Amino acid sequence: MTVDQITGPAPAEAPPTRHGRGRGRGTSMVARRQRAFYLFTSPWIAGFLLLTVIPMGYALWLSFTTFDGLSPHWRYIGLGNYRELIHDPVTWDALGRTGLFAVTSVPLSIAAGLGLAVLLNRPVKARGLFRTLIYLPAVVPPVGAGLAFKALFDQNSGATNGVLTFLGFDAVGWLADPYARYVLLMTVLWAAGNIMIISLAGLQDVPRELHEAARLDGASAWRTFRSVTVPLLSPVLLFQTVTGMIASVQTIMPLLLAPLGDTTGITTVPQSNYLYMMHVFAQYFALGRYGYASALLWVLFVIILAVTGLLFRFTSGAVFYHVDPEAKK
Amino acid sequence: MTTTVRVRTGRLALYTGLVALTGLFLGPFGWLILTGLKTQGELAASPVHWLPDHFQWHNFADAFTQIDFLGYARNSLIIALLYATLVTLSSAWVGFGFARLSAPGKKTLFGILIGSMMLPQMITLLPTYLIFAKLGMVDTYWPWVLWGLSAAPYLVFLFRQFFAGLPRELEEAAIIDGAGYTGIFWRIFLPQSWPVLSASFIIAFTWTWGDYIAPQLLLSTDRTTLAVAVMTTYVNESGAPVPELQAAASVMYVVPILLVFLVAQRGFVAGMSTSGLK
Numbered sequence: 001m002t003v004d005q006i007t008g009p010a011p012a013e014a015p016p017t018r019h020g021r022g023r024g025r026g027t028s029m030v031a032r033r034q035r036a037f038y039l040f041t042s043p044w045i046a047g048f049l050l051l052t053v054i055p056m057g058y059a060l061w062l063s064f065t066t067f068d069g070l071s072p073h074w075r076y077i078g079l080g081n082y083r084e085l086i087h088d089p090v091t092w093d094a095l096g097r098t099g100l101f102a103v104t105s106v107p108l109s110i111a112a113g114l115g116l117a118v119l120l121n122r123p124v125k126a127r128g129l130f131r132t133l134i135y136l137p138a139v140v141p142p143v144g145a146g147l148a149f150k151a152l153f154d155q156n157s158g159a160t161n162g163v164l165t166f167l168g169f170d171a172v173g174w175l176a177d178p179y180a181r182y183v184l185l186m187t188v189l190w191a192a193g194n195i196m197i198i199s200l201a202g203l204q205d206v207p208r209e210l211h212e213a214a215r216l217d218g219a220s221a222w223r224t225f226r227s228v229t230v231p232l233l234s235p236v237l238l239f240q241t242v243t244g245m246i247a248s249v250q251t252i253m254p255l256l257l258a259p260l261g262d263t264t265g266i267t268t269v270p271q272s273n274y275l276y277m278m279h280v281f282a283q284y285f286a287l288g289r290y291g292y293a294s295a296l297l298w299v300l301f302v303i304i305l306a307v308t309g310l311l312f313r314f315t316s317g318a319v320f321y322h323v324d325p326e327a328k329k
Numbered sequence: 330m331t332t333t334v335r336v337r338t339g340r341l342a343l344y345t346g347l348v349a350l351t352g353l354f355l356g357p358f359g360w361l362i363l364t365g366l367k368t369q370g371e372l373a374a375s376p377v378h379w380l381p382d383h384f385q386w387h388n389f390a391d392a393f394t395q396i397d398f399l400g401y402a403r404n405s406l407i408i409a410l411l412y413a414t415l416v417t418l419s420s421a422w423v424g425f426g427f428a429r430l431s432a433p434g435k436k437t438l439f440g441i442l443i444g445s446m447m448l449p450q451m452i453t454l455l456p457t458y459l460i461f462a463k464l465g466m467v468d469t470y471w472p473w474v475l476w477g478l479s480a481a482p483y484l485v486f487l488f489r490q491f492f493a494g495l496p497r498e499l500e501e502a503a504i505i506d507g508a509g510y511t512g513i514f515w516r517i518f519l520p521q522s523w524p525v526l527s528a529s530f531i532i533a534f535t536w537t538w539g540d541y542i543a544p545q546l547l548l549s550t551d552r553t554t555l556a557v558a559v560m561t562t563y564v565n566e567s568g569a570p571v572p573e574l575q576a577a578a579s580v581m582y583v584v585p586i587l588l589v590f591l592v593a594q595r596g597f598v599a600g601m602s603t604s605g606l607k
Contacts, residue, residue, distance in 0.1 A: 029504075033430050036510040040426025041438060043419045047479015048445060055456035062456070069459070116350070124343060132594065133351045139590045140358065141539025143556045144583035148361040151576055157367070159360050162377030171375070190357060194601065201602030242447055250451040252542055256560065259570075277451060284455060297452045308447060 056301075063295035068288045081295035091296065094279040095303075098249055101181070101275060105188040106244040110237060113195025118225065120196070121203045131200070135193035145187055146256025150175065153183050175257060180270040187253050195240055202236040203229070234319040242308055249304060250277050276300060358583075365389065365577030372572055385573065392563070392578035395571075400551075401558040405538055408473050408554060413533035415477025416484060417526055423480040424488025425514050429500065446482040451542070458546045468549045473537070484529045487603050491525045492518060528600030531593050538586055555582050 063081055067074040085091045120131050137145070152158050153174035161171040174183050206229060214224040254273035255266065266282045284293035364372065365388050367381040392398065427439055461467050500513050544554040559582045563575040590597055
């Protein structure tokens with residue numbers, strides 16, 4: 001992936017007044033601009049080194065040790081933690097569940113968000129109000145969302161079981177296995193407004209002439225959507241896929257949905273919602289195995305890097321960039 | 330005539346669908362409010378009590394007094410204001426650099442910036458916690474200051490897009506007059522960017538208000554934020570959760586964010602929709 005692929009061309013810059021090493025006003029201006037560039041970007045560069053690179057390096061070092069934060073007798077064990085995690089069925093199960101969660105929740109929420117965007121891009125009355133209300137859940141913080149869904153799906157007092165029993169069905173233990181995974185999925189879909197808003201912004205950039213031309217050619221609404229709208233939205237959809245995948249891998253919603261959902265209550269997370277991050281937390285908080293947890297995190301990081309790389313590679317032909325943000329000037 | 334009828338039923342179906350969808354999206358939050366208005370007995374009873382016999386408004390007052398609600402809210406507010414102010418300024422500063430200046434390595438740096446947007450935060454957070462613990466910064470608000478000072482890639486991108494769109498003449502005259510880039514940034518670009526500044530501030534504020542993991546990791550029970558308190562402190566003497574108080578408290582925790590969103594909707598949505606990275 002290159003930066004230009006996802007962001008479009010960089011902003012136009014004034015050409016340097018003079019190249020090379022000559023003396024005089026032009027060169028000092030260039031030098032001044034260069035110094036200024038590093039002055040302006042330095043807070044982020046420093047922050048990135050101190051708050052991202054160093055912690056990741058530290059985690060990499062810890063992943064080769066038995067460090068538990070308490071015992072002074074921790075030692076270097078090389079690839080021991082990695083060997084252990086490869087042979088740990090719990091890790092594999094958690095990884096599998098996380099993968100399954102990502103490949104179901106991401107496409108579903110993108111489809112839901114896109115569907116809502118298309119629906120609310122039509123000239124309906126009170127469109128703004130509908131948009132606002134459907135977007136609203138996306139602003140609700142995770143703790144609020146978790147508690148709202150816990151109340152909704154409670155075995156006794158939940159509205160969903162209320163409806164089920166009213167219709168003559170048995171109440172369901174939604175927050176326990178095997179149903180908890182569906183509740184988790186619904187919390188993600190609840191926030192589809194986020195994707196709706198971003199898709200709406202993308203839809204409004206689709207030139208109207210394209211849709212009109214397609215209609216004149218006799219294309220059906222579905223065909224137009226598939227052949228005009230989706231390709232034009234593809235950069236937005238790709239970005240949504242990547243960020244959605246990364247968000248789903250680190251979701252803490254299973255913790256917030258669990259009976260006493262704090263970080264020490266990790267053991268109360270139902271099996272079907274025991275995602276990879278829950279496994280990391282369990283090792284880290286409940287067992288204090290910082291070395292092993294660090295190894296788990298690094299493996300996850302490498303997996304995400306690989307999946308993101310593959311996503312960009314396989315979609316490079318299908319993603320279509322049409323809008324040049326700087327072209328308007 | 331039949332076409333008019335068909336159009337009319339089509340419209341009716343469309344609006345019914347929209348209203349149903351809206352209900353579906355607002356339902357969970359509505360149910361949370363209702364849960365906060367019931368008695369413990371009503372919540373334990375089966376089949377479900379759709380409406381409380383008497384609205385237990387006092388649950389909201391009790392949720393307020395059973396824990397130091399205001400204290401936690403103040404902690405949340407301090408962290409969110411601190412982080413949002415600092416990160417907005419630092420991101421504008423860095424965004425200006427990427428939009429208006431250049432130097433060797435700029436492309437690579439920008440690539441790293443965009444790439445780091447996709448870096449899972451959780452992966453850095455746990456080792457960061459260990460480092461902060463060594464530095465004695467656990468249970469202080471310093472981590473939020475540092476995070477704020479170092480700019481957020483997403484907000485940098487937001488500012489970079491905005492600054493890149495401003496006309497070149499803005500800075501040219503100032504440069505001819507001998508002004509430095511720092512002066513140009515503070516006196517010319519920043520005053521032009523109120524829409525982005527407010528969008529960035531609100532987005533960062535909302536992030537911090539909603540964050541659960543960082544305060545849970547870094548702060549003790551007294552110093553922690555409302556998000557953690559709402560989740561963990563509504564228990565009775567035997568340690569069992571008190572669902573109606575927790576529901577009432579979480580409504581009071583969420584409503585300020587919803588109000589901020591409703592008031593500042595335009596800027597918020599404009600900021601969010603930039604994340605499509607057009």
